[in-house]
Amino acid sequence: GENVEQHPSTLSVQEGDSAVIKCTYSDSASNYFPWYKQELGKRPQLIIDIRSNVGEKKDQRIAVTLNKTAKHFSLHITETQPEDSAVYFCAASIDHNAGNMLTFGGGTRLMVKP
Amino acid sequence: KAGVTQTPRYLIKTRGQQVTLSCSPISGHRSVSWYQQTPGQGLQFLFEYFSETQRNKGNFPGRFSGRQFSNSRSEMNVSTLELGDSALYLCASSTTSGAGYEQYFGPGTRLTVT
Numbered sequence: 001g002e003n004v005e006q007h008p009s010t011l012s013v014q015e016g017d018s019a020v021i022k023c024t025y026s027d028s029a030s031n032y033f034p035w036y037k038q039e040l041g042k043r044p045q046l047i048i049d050i051r052s053n054v055g056e057k058k059d060q061r062i063a064v065t066l067n068k069t070a071k072h073f074s075l076h077i078t079e080t081q082p083e084d085s086a087v088y089f090c091a092a093s094i095d096h097n098a099g100n101m102l103t104f105g106g107g108t109r110l111m112v113k114p
Numbered sequence: 115k116a117g118v119t120q121t122p123r124y125l126i127k128t129r130g131q132q133v134t135l136s137c138s139p140i141s142g143h144r145s146v147s148w149y150q151q152t153p154g155q156g157l158q159f160l161f162e163y164f165s166e167t168q169r170n171k172g173n174f175p176g177r178f179s180g181r182q183f184s185n186s187r188s189e190m191n192v193s194t195l196e197l198g199d200s201a202l203y204l205c206a207s208s209t210t211s212g213a214g215y216e217q218y219f220g221p222g223t224r225l226t227v228t
Contacts, residue, residue, distance in 0.1 A: 032214040043118075043204065043219040044157075051214055089157060093213040099169035100147050100208050100217060104157040 002027040004092050006105025013080050014113050021108045023090035024072040032093040033073045034102070035064060039086045047088075048075070080112045115141050118207050118220035126226045132193040135223045139186050139207030145169075146188035147217060148180060151202040160203075163188050164211035192225075200227045 003026040013019050023033075031052035036044035050057045050064045050073065057064050061080075066073040077084055087109050091102040119138045127133050139146050148160040159172040163182035180190040186207075192199055202224050206217040 030213075034216070036219075043221045046216055046218060049216065091157075099162045099164060099211040100145055100206075100213070100215060101159045101162060101170045101172070102147070102149075102157075102217065103159065106156050 002030060002092055002094055002103040004103050004105040006090050006108055008108060010109045012111045015080060015082060017080055019077045019080050019110055021075045021088055022072060023105045025092040027094055029094045030092040033066060034091050035075050036089045037086045082112050082114050085110055085112045118218055120205055120220040120223050122223060124224045127195050128228055129195055131195050134189055134191045135203055137188045137205035137220055140218060143207035143209050144186050145208040145211045146182060147206045148190050149204045151204055169211050195227045197227050201225060
């Protein structure tokens with residue numbers, strides 16, 4: 001089955017700096033890659049996603065890049081703010097008749113210091 | 115639209131008992147997936163229901179089961195509870211089933227097994 005690895009497990013940045021979280025996946029059939037943000041005690045919140053026919057996608061301060069050849073994708077957050085502090089999860093989904101199953105990475109705890 | 119709701123939000127059970135958790139998807143969403151979140155194992159897929167049928171099942175023992183009703187509401191059941199079943203159980207809804215459809219999570223049910 002699919003395996004997703006995520007690095008780093010913790011990331012501490014100064015407010016205003018950029019943060020990058022990287023994920024690799026094992027199954028080349030994966031074609032949908034969402035990112036979720038989970039604040040303490042809250043539900044995971046979908047913040048951005050990318051499909052395999054696209055190499056990069058941006059939404060204000062966040063962007064995701066995908067390298068299908070290398071089987072890795074990354075989340076980029078620019079001009080970080082204290083409210084960006086949370087745990088971020090990457091995930092991958094394989095396009096076949098198995099439905100909506102997401103395989104998650106282990107998570108990255110991002111701490112933005114004011 | 116109202117978001118995904120889950121009941122109850124907190125549960126304390128004793129080993130050997132069984133438990134039923136409920137999930138109401140976003141209006142119009144027909145797919146419901148269930149995930150288990152623990153500090154050690156992270157987010158793991160349990161199963162997905164679409165049109166009252168189980169589409170896919172993760173690597174969990176048969177003690178974990180679920181069902182979906184005609185109004186798309188879903189329940190999951192865990193029988194013969196073990197200490198290791200203590201976790202946050204999250205459901206996520208999607209408009210339909212298949213890779214690439216955005217999944218939105220509920221707040222989760224925190225299950226503690228003593």
